[in-house]
Amino acid sequence: MSDATQSIETLIAMMAKLPGLGPRSARRAVLHLIKKRSTQLAPLARMMDEVARSARECATCGNIGTSDICDICASPKRANGEICVVEDVSDLWAMERAQVFKGRYHVLGGTLSALDAVGPDELRIPRLIERVDAEGITEVILALNATVDGQTTAHYIADRLDGRVSVTSLAQGVPIGGELDYLDDGTITAALRARKRL
Numbered sequence: 001m002s003d004a005t006q007s008i009e010t011l012i013a014m015m016a017k018l019p020g021l022g023p024r025s026a027r028r029a030v031l032h033l034i035k036k037r038s039t040q041l042a043p044l045a046r047m048m049d050e051v052a053r054s055a056r057e058c059a060t061c062g063n064i065g066t067s068d069i070c071d072i073c074a075s076p077k078r079a080n081g082e083i084c085v086v087e088d089v090s091d092l093w094a095m096e097r098a099q100v101f102k103g104r105y106h107v108l109g110g111t112l113s114a115l116d117a118v119g120p121d122e123l124r125i126p127r128l129i130e131r132v133d134a135e136g137i138t139e140v141i142l143a144l145n146a147t148v149d150g151q152t153t154a155h156y157i158a159d160r161l162d163g164r165v166s167v168t169s170l171a172q173g174v175p176i177g178g179e180l181d182y183l184d185d186g187t188i189t190a191a192l193r194a195r196k197r198l
Contacts, residue, residue, distance in 0.1 A: 003186055008034070062107030062124055064089050072096075078104050081138035084192075085128060085157065087111055089146055091180040095143060096150070096186040103141075106131060111149035112156055123155060132165055142169040145179045158198040168195040 006031065015026035033041040057063070058070035065071065072078050082103030086092050092105045108123045120126065132140060140161055144150035158167045170191040180188065 012165075022076065045196060061105045062089070062094055062109060063105060072104055078102065079135070081136060082141060083128070083131065083135075083137050083139075084141045084143050086143050087150065087153075088178065088181075090150075091143065091145070094180045094183065095188060095192070098185040100189045101141075108144075108153070111144065111147070111151050111153040120156065122139070123153075124162070129160060132161060137165050139166045141192070142167065142198065143180065143192070144169070147177060148180075154198065159192050167198050169198050170195055 012023070012026045012030045015021055015029055016023045018026070021029065035043065035192065054066045055064055056066065056068060058065055058073055059068050060073040061070060063070040063072060067074075080103050082101075083106050084092075084095060084103060085103050085106045085108060086095065087108055087110060089107055092107055095101050095105070106124065106128050108125065108128070110118055110123055112118055112123070128140075131137065139159070142154040142157060144154045154169055161167050183191075
């Protein structure tokens with residue numbers, strides 16, 4: 001196998017590791033990009049290099065952006081006393097797509113899991129408690145996925161915040177086992193509006 005062929009195979013193998021892409025889909029994508037080298041592959045490579053250099057995690061909430069504090073945390077209009085707690089950045093972006101929540105966010109970076117040895121300190125739960133105390137938060141909305149680990153995490157956070165702040169969770173519209181990133185905007189909107197106290 002030549003060096004050129006090896007680099008293409010390596011690219012296919014790397015692409016196949018991306019969520020939603022298997023070996024066949026990755027092969028089709030790479031072959032398409034090679035055929036459209038000047039209009040798609042080269043610009044994509046430049047943009048990936050730029051994002052690799054500039055993307056960073058928000059020091060406040062854990063969102064991904066290009067500055068140390070994301071646009072949501074930096075906006076005074078979003079400082080309304082509400083924090084929406086999500087598992088991952090993709091869930092935050094799903095909530096933003098629905099354009100129904102006007103407060104700030106907190107990305108946990110996962111859920112509690114005894115099997116995977118993920119405890120509160122491996123997540124951003126201590127930072128959430130700090131934010132509630134420091135930012136004058138009046139409501140924490142737990143928008144965690146409707147899985148066993150998501151619900152365990154929600155109850156843990158609700159217990160830690162009991163008596164400090166109103167804690168609510170998403171209600172109707174989020175199916176058991178459902179993940180926010182896969183829900184449509186209407187479902188997310190209905191679930192946020194019908195949230196309930198834990």
